[in-house]
Amino acid sequence: MDIRPIMPGFAVAPQIAPQDVTEIAALGFRTLICNRPDDEADGQPPVAGIAARARAAGLAFHNLPFSPGNVTADLVEALRDLLSHSETPVLAYCRSGTRSAALWSLAQAQTYTPTTLLQMTAGAGYDLSDLRLHLEALHRAASRTDTTKA
Numbered sequence: 001m002d003i004r005p006i007m008p009g010f011a012v013a014p015q016i017a018p019q020d021v022t023e024i025a026a027l028g029f030r031t032l033i034c035n036r037p038d039d040e041a042d043g044q045p046p047v048a049g050i051a052a053r054a055r056a057a058g059l060a061f062h063n064l065p066f067s068p069g070n071v072t073a074d075l076v077e078a079l080r081d082l083l084s085h086s087e088t089p090v091l092a093y094c095r096s097g098t099r100s101a102a103l104w105s106l107a108q109a110q111t112y113t114p115t116t117l118l119q120m121t122a123g124a125g126y127d128l129s130d131l132r133l134h135l136e137a138l139h140r141a142a143s144r145t146d147t148t149k150a
Contacts, residue, residue, distance in 0.1 A: 004097060004124035006063070009088035010017040012100040012124065016093050017045055021053035030059060030087035032077075033093040035103060037065035060086060068099055071106060080107040109138035 001020050015036065016024070021111055024032065032054045034047050047063055051126040054061040062082055066075055083090065083104075092100035105117045112120075114135035121128045 012097040013093045018049045031047045031090040033092040035100045050115035075108045110142035
């Protein structure tokens with residue numbers, strides 16, 4: 001298993017197996033998020049089996065699947081909301097971890113600068129520099145909203 005911390009309380013990983021869930025719980029994770037749709041690849045473990053193991057191990061489990069390149073504003077908002085209500089630490093997984101890291105970055109763009117987000121994900125081994133313009137737009141939009149609330 002290849003768990004990559006992005007920041008305290010949040011990490012990503014490539015595809016996990018049902019038998020990994022016990023170790024994930026033993027490592028102290030409290031919430032598990034799947035960002036990978038079922039049947040994306042041959043031999044991929046079904047999300048239902050991982051969800052059952054997670055719940056049996058006392059972990060909260062959430063399924064927010066999406067295909068690469070198909071991130072929507074609703075999905076970003078769903079993760080932002082989920083993270084605001086989830087017990088930490090949180091582990092999100094997909095095929096390689098990149099998709100989970102990208103979704104997390106987009107969900108955090110209101111809070112952190114694009115440079116900070118790209119540094120955090122790079123520190124975990126994910127080059128998300130292709131998201132910079134999108135992160136900048138989200139960060140600017142959040143900054144404008146914050147100033148209109150004052």
